[in-house]
Amino acid sequence: MSTSGPRKPPLVADRRKPKTKPKPAAKPRKTRARKAPRPPRGGNVVTRAIFGLLSLVWRVVWGIGWRLGAIALIIVGIAVGYVYTTLPEASALLDGRARGSVTLLDRDSDVFAWRGDQFGGAVNAGAVSSHLRNAVIATEDRRFYLHPGIDPIGIASAIRINLSEGRGPLSGHGGSTLTQQTAKLLCLGNEYVEAEWESQAAYEADCRRGSLARKGKEAIYALAMEAKYTKEEILSIYLNRAYMGGGAYGAEAASQRYFGKSAAQLNPAEGAMLAGLLTAPSTLAPTSNIARSQNRAATVVRLMREQDYLTDSEAALALATPAELSEAAERQAGGYFADWVMSSGPEFFTRDTTEDVIIRTTLDQRIQRAAEQGLHAVLDEKLRDGSKAQAAVVVMSADGAVRAMVGGRQTKVSGAFNRATQANRQTGSSFKPFVYATALELGYSSLDTVVDERYCLNIAGSGEWCPSNYTNRFHGRVTLAKALEQSYNIPAVKVAESVGLDLVRKVASDFGIESDLAAGPALALGASESTLLEMTGAFAGILNGGSSVTPYGLVELKLLGQDEAVMGAGGGIGERVIREEAARELTWMMSRVVESGTGARAKLPGREAAGKTGTTQAARDAWFLGFTADYVAGVWMGYDDNTPLTGVTGGGLPAEIWHEVMTRVHEGMPATPLPMTQPTPPAPQVSQGQTYGGQSYQGQGGQGYQGDQGTQTDRGWQGNPVPAPRDNREGPITNILRRLLGG
Known part of the structure; x- marks a missing residue:
């Protein structure tokens, strides 16, 4: 059917999309912030030149220094490695004496004298009294269990003390660790050969030299020891080889020499006294001057207390009851008699023995005291003061004993x-x-x-x-x-x-x-x-x-250690x-x-x-x-x-x-x-x-x-x-x- 009238538009939506694609809107342009102007360096041109020169020097020194340091570390490492390969087992280093000891017993088999280099037998650091072990560490090296053989903190402290006391940086306190002291006792591995030295004293003096080069060798040896041995083994070597006065080498010998007991039985006062001897064993030996030895031991006790090795009550007791010599050590009985036995016995078992020897003698300590007391009873009363007249006494049995x-x-x-x-x-x-x-x-x-x-x-x-x-x-x-x-x-x-x-x-x-x-x-x-x-x-x-x-x-x-007698009465x-x-x-x-x-x-x-x-x-x-x-x-x-x-x-x-x-x-x-x-x-x-x-x-x-x-x-x-x-x-x-x- 046809329609009439004006034409109506079609029922469709209008085209809203433009024919050409529009360009996207431009993003807002970021504006670059301007850097703040660098402030001009302070000072004048000369100052800036000096700072520049120092900076250059530092860069050169650092560049060379770390390289040289690395080379030095490599050299030290090689040296330590070489020394490491030369070190024997720790057990072979415990006894370092050049000659043996002679222990003299009286007629009742009680010890009355010692001669030669006394050695009471090898002891382990773990077997000796803890008081002795702690006293040695407190006195000689409080950071023993922390350092690798050398202690930079200890060295710096020693240098500071030396300078404050008006000495050279390497004079006086050395800052040596206990490991370094052990290395010195070992003479850096150079054993004593009689034919090569004028005397054993000369050999020992050479081992104790303190030159800078020697200190360097000592440090290398100490580092090698720390790599080879445990801390307990190093401490054991030290406790067995250290000289403690009175002819006693090692803690066991010194303990027997001064206190008549094993090193495992020492109380705090006795342990402190032995540790105190290490700085000057001949001077501080209690048989030479008991009061001086006790004063040094008191200082060691205070160090032990400061480092918590002793309680307040233990330290007070040790100070109130200082160590005393055993009866035999106090008497120093029969010195002339002991010398006579040593001189009249076979040389290879007495004066020059390389073995540890036990000699039972005819001495009667009661009669020895009687002889000494009787002599002084008369001379102290009858001789004028200052007289140099001498006297001698011998007492024997009818058979010549x-x-x-x-x-x-x-x-x-x-x-x-x-x-x-x-x-x-x-x-x-x-x-x-x-x-x-x-x-x-x-x-x-x-x-x-x-x-x-x-x-x-x-x-x-x-x-x-x-x-x-x-x-x-x-x-x-x-x-x-x-x-x-x-x-x-x-x-x-x-x-x-x-x-x-x-x-x-x-x-x-x-x-x-x-x-x-x-x-x-x-x-x-x-x-x-x-x-x-x-x-x-x-x-x-x-x-x-x-x-x-x-x-x-x-x-x-x-x-020592044998039951059969080598020889009898002569x-x-x-x-x-x-x-x-x-x-x-x-x-x-x-x-x-x-x-x-x-x-x-x-x-x-x-x-x-x-x-x-x-x-x-x-x-x-x-x-x-x-x-x-x-x-x-x-x-x-x-x-x-x-x-x-x-x-x-x-x-x-x-x-x-x-x-x-x-x-x-x-x-x-x-x-x-x-x-x-x-x-x-x-x-x-x-x-x-x-x-x-x-x-x-x-x-x-x-x-x-x-x-x-x-x-x-x-x-x-x-x-x-x-x-x-x-x-x-x-x-x-x-x-x-x-x-x-x-x-």
Whole structure:
């Protein structure tokens, strides 16, 4: 159907999209913020130039420095690596001594002395007392467990202290770590070779050098040790090798030396004392000066408290009760005796031993104290102040076992001149018993008589010699017993001439007097020299019934850790010298010396004793030697330079010292009678042709010597007169002896 009218628009939406694609709107343009203008540098051109130059220098130094540092580190690393490869196992470094030690035990097996480089055996740092370990760390290296062998903080602190005290930066405090100190103890791995060094002291001095180059080597060695060993192993090496005074190397030896106990048993005060020794072991050793050692230990205790190794109460207790020496260390007993044993023993087991040796000896510490106290009891009271007169004492048993020895007035010594064993002095009248021993052995009686009168002899090459008595008086006819009791000189010379000087020398020598004996008649008056030890041993032969003895001190020698003895005693009773009957009668004669003769000051209350005084020309030497049934003792007095004594004879101060010593020696002991025989008239008939040493000696013309019944006088029994000596000063027995000996 058609429509009419105007045309209507179509029912569609109008096209709204433009024919051409419109361009996108431009993004807003960002405007770049202008930089603030750089402020001009302060200062002028010169200042800016200096700063620029310094900046350049710094960049150059840093560029070179870090490269050089890296090279240095590489070199140090190589050096440390090389040293590392040369280090042995830690156990091989524990004992660094060049020689061994000698520990001396008394007769009861108690330690009384040490010699050599004492080493108590290897100990582990973990096994010693924690107080000792902590004291060492607190004193020597508080950062021990933190550093790698060297401690830059410690070095800086040491330099600061040195500069503040006005020293050079490397003078004084060194800042060495405990590891570095251990490296020094190891001498940086250079072992001691005797052929390469003048002495061990020179070697040790070289090891302690403190030059800058040495410090560098020490640091490298310490770094290598830290890489090779644990801290405990390093500390163990240190504790075993460090010298702690008194001849003790290592903690165990020092602990035994000073406190008589193991290093594992030390309390805080004792641990502090040992740690305190490390800075100056010889000076601070408690055996040298206990007060100084205790003061140093107090400082160590305070350091331990500051570093919390001790509580307040533990530190207070350690300060209130400082460490004390053991009884053996305090006494320093038998120094002269120990030196004598060391010098008389085999060198390779004593003076130059490379082993650790244990020697059991004859020393009796009770008797040793008695000898020292008796000596000082007299000398401290009787000698004038400032006197340099010396004295020596020896006490022994009848078999020659030496029980005590004092070699001088200063008793706590080591290595000092021993006047008991090293001083050869004229014996004076103390030699006379051997003259009368010879006579008694040949059949004389102590009741036989001799005339004490003016008497002269012509000595070939010397002219006339006229001996005199000490009082310059003559006493007429006297018994042999009286002559010995009062120590008359002329009768002794006559008896010696009658029996023969050669035989007197032989008897004395057989009794143990080894020194050269005088050839002339002055032999009878003690013109020969001997030592106190020899003379005391010879008197022991009289006490034991006429047999010789060899004085000895060593009983048994063992190596540490072994049960079998390497050697035994080297002395004791030897061959018979005179008959027992002669020895017993001689003992009776010598008992008269003490009872009522020149040795009366030696008399012991309630106890029999026998002895003989001796005073040499111009009183340069004064002796008293004697014995009881239990012990023999000898005393000598004199000056080391042979200056004459003033107002001293053998019957004076020496006899008093002998009395004081033997009173103390026999304290608490029952009184035992002397083995002696008192002669009774009639004097025994002596057969023709007496014997000595298994040989017959017959008087001139076949005449023997015989005593008679004697007559009672105010001097006692008198026997037959002693035959007068021949004009040629040799008795008939001497002539026979010469023929027998081929002389």
